[in-house]
Amino acid sequence: MLAVNYTNLRDNMKTYMDKVTDDYETMIVLRKNNKNVVMISEESYNNLMENIYVMGNKENYDWLMKGKAQLENGQYSVHELSEAEDNE
Template identity: 35%
Template structure:
């Protein structure tokens, strides 16, 4: 998103913040001779940080992606609580 010069940004800040939130846009503010800064909606940032946290562990990431793949490709079925507990603990148990 193209931004007005920094001195004019204050006049348009409320509108810009609404667009960042409502359109789920990340806006990068480029500053002369300074590091850039990004504006992102708080709930979007929280979601990204949670995803990073959950995917930090390779084993957890593998389980999450396997579950996602299964949810996207599987037909509906039911497992017993015991079968689910066995799967989570790494044991193999036939589903009744």
């Protein structure tokens, strides 16, 4: 996680924004009176929102955790995929 003051961010905006987007860095912009701001990429934000949505539903969360436990315990099978026909 990066931390940068507002003046430094303003003077080097492109560099910091590239770090956030290209390197998936989270950046804290330090401001007066502890009114800090966190900067993340749009991709990271969308991923975060999706995780909040998926994990926010208890039934869905339980189903995912059950599947995860099955995978970790070797309770899975491998299947060949078949291609769909053009009219499907």
